[in-house]
Amino acid sequence: MLIPLVKRYNKKDFDIVYVHRNDVLLMHSNYGQINYQHKDGTILNPLSTFEEHERFLTQDKFARVDRCYVVNMDRVEFFDEERQRVFFDPEPVGKTAPSAPVSFSRMDTVKDVRRGSANGSSVQNGNAQFSR
Template sequence: MKIPVVKRFNKKEFEIVFIDLEDVLLMRSYRGEVYYQTREGLYSQISTFEEHERFLVGQGFKKVDRCYVVQMDQVEFFDDVQQRLYFVSQPVNSDSPSAPVSGAHLKSVEKLINNPGSKEGSASVRNDLSGGLSTT
């Protein structure tokens, strides 16, 4: 079984790699972080938001705001007035799962929604009478 881990090059540079559990010689904890030692080196468990973001983007997710990474193929409704993505086709109330889209990411999200065949996204969207965009 392979698990995603962090291979750190220095304090700021890292990459997400997969190691096979059969290659793990030992696991240890140090200052609240989990480390895996293999013959090839020492790896840490994914623990920060930046590490999770890099892993998830590699799995097809999209950063839509400073603190939000979204699985775009699960998006069912985009409210272009409130600039929010919803995971239900008709958001009824504030309890509906949603994520804000920041101005920095708005154009790329709109591009994904309007061009479902692009390699970055797969949501197909139609204009909804309520003013938002809804997937079909």
């Protein structure tokens, strides 16, 4: 089993590395911070910050659509341009429909959603319809 961990170079620079669990010598907690020690002596940390999770998820068709939201673009079914929200149901009903806001600066991320689908479904945007 591979474990996604963070290899830090300094406070801002880091890489996501996948470590086989057999290569982990130990895990310990020091004042609430969890550390993994690799067999080569490297100290690694679990994903903990928003940026680390974002970098991990964007490797697999997730995209940041707002300051606090990263969404699975394969699951987006509807984009309401007027309300600037993406929905995960083809026909969202009510306020409880799962959705995420889209910031103005990230609109192109959502407007450019195009993907092939065996069932011919599509992402809808107001009057326009994008093929998936």
